[in-house]
Amino acid sequence: MNETDELPWQGITRRIRTRMLDLNVRTAEDLAHLAGVNRSSLSLKMTGKRPFRFSDLQALSTALETTVSYLIGESTNREPRTTDGPVTVAPPHPELHRRLTFLGDDHAHRAGQPDGEIFDAAELEAIALRHDVSTDYLTRFDDQESADRCEALVEFTRAAREAGVQRINARSMGPLPASELRALARIIRSHAAP
Missing domain, CATH: 1.10.260.40 (lambda repressor-like DNA-binding domains)
Incomplete structure (x- = not known):
């Protein structure tokens, strides 16, 4: 196997x-x-x-x-990221702003401001937990493939919830590529539409 x-x-x-x-x-x-x-x-x-x-x-x-x-297989990096002190994510950070906007997080505006505060590790971990995404999604900007899959999982979960699914563990979908997760989300939305 x-x-x-x-x-x-x-x-x-x-x-x-x-x-x-x-x-x-x-x-x-x-x-x-x-x-x-x-x-x-x-x-x-x-x-x-x-x-x-x-x-x-x-x-x-x-x-x-x-x-x-x-x-859970969202990251291939076995070693933990060190998150002591401020994370080097200082505004303005266009990619963090885009990701927080995608999640619909209230902190998105701060990431786009030139004079915004630095996001510390604990704050980014709390935001990630609130949106059920990996902290790496908010701190690692060098792995677009992982970010794309994370966003596809979020889209899939949103579509399922819009269709009335009470509980879902999108991670149980296994190693589906982002394109297949997005296709499933479109199918769910098309069947849920009146």
Whole structure:
């Protein structure tokens, strides 16, 4: 089975095991102890018998010195970004302004102002969490492919909600390219239109 054929939990498990090897964490029991999670619960999640919760992924990413974005496959960067002190995202920043405008965030105007304040790491993480996007989407401007896929996931989620879907985990769509996610969003919108 290659990466494109795997189920979402399999990808998460593969990336967890990769980081375990990187850090010489020998067993799932060791990982559970480092992450402060129940060992049997972790085992059930890593075998697909139970779903991973966001809080699990946060604890695991901290223990594995990586990001949630890496664990869920949104980023290929295994190493965590350092976010101590101000992030080097100082206004005016046209791409941050565009991304915040796309998300419909109230801070978009600040990113476009020449005299706006620097966005610090905690603030960008809070904005990302509020909009259910990776922090990398708001801090890394060198990876347009990841940004495009993130925006396609947002568009897909919005279309599903407009169609009356109560809950959706767009990340469970797996490794669909941005163009396919956008096509699904158009189909959903066309069927939801009166």
